[in-house]
Amino acid sequence: MPPFERQEPPFSTERLFSANPGPLEVLKRVYGYDAFRGKQQAVVEHVAAGGDAVVLFPTGAGKSLCFQIPALCRDGVGIVVSPLIALMRDQVEALKQLGVRAAALNSALSREEAGAVMRAVRAAELDLLYVTPERIVTDGFAELIGNARIALFAIDEAHCVSQWGHDFRPEYRTLDRLAGRYPGVPRIALTATADPHTREDIIERLSLANAQVFTTSFDRPNIAYDIVERDQPRQQLLRFLSRHKDASGIVYCLSRAKVEDTAAWLDAQGIRARPYHAGLDRSVRDTNQDAFLKEENLCLVATVAFGMGIDKPDVRYVAHLDLPGSVEAYYQETGRAGRDGLPSEAWMAYGMADVMQRRRMIDEGDAAEDVKRVERAKLNALLAICETVSCRRQAILAHFGEAHAGGCGNCDTCRNPVETWDGTEAAITALAAVYRTGERFGSGHVIDVLMGVANEKTERFGHVDMPVFGAGKDIPVRTWQSVFRQLLATGLIRIDHTAFGAMKLEAEARAVFRREREVRFRKDRPAPARTGRGAKPSAARERVDLAGSDRELFERLRAERLSIAKDLDVPPYVVFPDTTLIALAKERPGDWDELLDIPGIGQSKRERFGKAFLAVIEDYVEGE
Structure with a gap:
């Protein structure tokens, strides 16, 4: 059969359907699936019938179909509010490859390009139009769509409307005007990350009190969670990445300098890595993001400036070298792995310094005190997940109000149960040291006191003469570091950044002093051997039961996909996702x-693309 021949995406002025189709017809004909997943069908049918909806689905659950299909079922253009230009570009390109008349209107377009999109809107030649929240509420945009028939409004990444969310964007607050300006047009708000407080805020701020709320489990069973105490973090990261040599992934760092240093260091270690942060020149940033999307074995080292709404489905790992600011941020960032449902990993290293830095960022920020109080609580919730001895998945889902039985078998605490020890006496000793030194010092100095370290500081403040001096020398320094992290996680102490990071006792500490409250600590695991040998196989290589000839054919199909993607200058997953290649191979x-x-x-x-992939299969079968 003839090989693939380059064509322009099938963008035309003609609708895919001559009459308004049903959701299942659109799903099969356009997207190539026979059935919806989970609650997708209920959402699609509700919105296609003209109803408002709030959709709270985890990443990878197919939220985009929940507004794309109703837009294709209804008359007019579906208008999608999206916060990121890169996200718009990716989704529009993928829709064009499906034959959908899609376009974006944003500041990245030239005057000529923007004019062409506007003409298409006025001529009713679009099925879906992506715009930023800043643009949609302008008088100019209202004039543009004044005579257009609007199928629906979709507000993606809706958690951005809430000041309690982790990605608050003030411009989202103006979107409540859509209800009054366009009565009768269905609105659908979607997010993958929202605790109960944020959900309520979304409904209130977007005037969706009468909308039907659709929720599903926030569990991502294909993601393995692994959280470790920081101990030579670069070497820990290197051991983790050794399991993913042939895969794409993201490494998150808190600062721009650390992003660039880590990317350069990984490159020097033979791991292809590129940096991404808001301080880079725009052209460099865009080039690095494009490389990550279009190449299949690249590590992107990034700040949180990267990732919201990224559509790349075959990210096999997400690693954190620094503690995120909340459970929501952690869930959102780790959720960028395994959007295709295939096995993926989320790994994080953390320590007391992380907690102090995050607390300082909150305390020194410009937010109102009530917002800071919420941010501190969110950080404490994440720290509690880090220090838990139970199933991490259970702890994460509990934060979102979802019950889980635990014992998931796919997190580090389930695979290797954590031992605990009676830490009541150690807690009393640690709290006493904080109290006796005047609640004026950070954990490093207090641990020096406990270990009996005579230095300039302990001598200058007279701490060498206190009864607590040396009272903890029978316990290793690393264990004391863990003790103070866990005392912080359980709310027995707090960090006061107005006093230069000093530890303060909380009221709950009194019950421990009186021995009215037992304290149990998790045992720190011994540091692993400093070698990558014996690492388990990459999740990317464990291709859902693919073995032997099926695996070999999969790799040939993968090579063909990459060749086509390069020719079209699109990410490989826009041609076909891995799940489709697996089905073709099987x-x-x-x-x-x-x-x-x-x-x-x-x-x-x-x-x-059919002829090209049929040719690969035919050649392989003939050669067997």
Whole structure:
């Protein structure tokens, strides 16, 4: 059969359907799937019928289909509010490959490009239009769509509307005007990250009190969670990345300087890595992001400036070298792994310095005191997850108000249960040292006192003469560091950054002093051997039961996909996701009609890419 031939994306002025189709027809013909997942169908049918909706689905649960399909089922153009230009670009390109008439209107377009999009809007030649929240409420945009028939408004990343969320954007607050300006047009707000407080704020701020709320489990069972105490973090990271040599992933750092240093160091270690942060020149930032999207084995080292809404489905790992600011931020960032449902890993190293730095950022910030109080509580909740001895998945889901039985088998505390020890006496000794030294010092100095370290500081303040001096020398320094982290996580002490990071006793500490409260600590695991040998295989290599000839064919199909993607200058997943390649490798369709039985192959993609992939399968089968 003839090989793939380059074509322009099938962007035309003609609708895919001559009449308003049903959701299942759109799902099969455009997206190539026979059935919806989870609660997708209920959302789609509700919005297609004209209802408002709030959708709280985890990353990877298919939120985009919840507004794309209703827009194709209804008359008019679906207008999608998206916070990031890069996200718009990715989704528009993917929709064009599906044959959907999609475009974006944002500041990255030239005057000519923006003019072409506006003409398409006025001529009713678009199915979906992506815009920023700043643009949609302007008088100019209202004039542009004044005579247009609007199918729906979709507000993506809706947690940005809430000051309690981790990505608050003030411009989202103006979106409540849509209800009054466009009565009768259904609105759908979607997010993958919202605790109960944030959910209530979304509904109130967007005037969606009468909307139907759709929620599903926030569990991401394909993601393995692993959180370790920091101990030579670069070497710890290197051991983790040794399991993912052939995969794409993200390493998050808190500062721009650390991002650049870490990316350069990884490159020197033979791991292809590029930096990404808001301080880089725009062209460098865009180039690095494009490389990450279009290449299949690149590590992107980034601040949190990268990632919200990134569509790349085959991110196999997310690593944190610094503690995020909240459970929501941690969940959102780790959720960028494994969007395709295949095995992926989330790894983090943390220590007391992280907690102090995060507390300082909160205390020295410009937010109102009530917001700071919420931010401190969110940070404490994340620290509690780090220090838990139970199932991490259970602890994460509990934060979002979801019960989980625990014992997930896919987190470090379930795979290797954590031992605990009766730490009541150690807690009393530690709290006494904080109290006796005047609640004026950080953990480093207090540990020096406990270990009986005579130095300039302990002598100058007279701490060498106190009864607590040397009272903890029978316990290793590393264990004391863990004790103070856990005392902080359990609310027995707090960090006061107005007093230069001094530890202060909380009221609950009295019960421990009186021995009215037992304290149990988790045992720190011994540091692993300083070698990458014996590391378990990469999750990317464990391709859902692919073995032998199926795996070999998968790799050939993967190479063909990469070749086509390079020719089209699009990310490989825009051609087909890994899940479709796996199905092709297993099912080995032999003709044109059988291609439509493969999940992820609709009519447009069959027309564009079918012959090329059938040729690969045919050549492989003939050669067996």
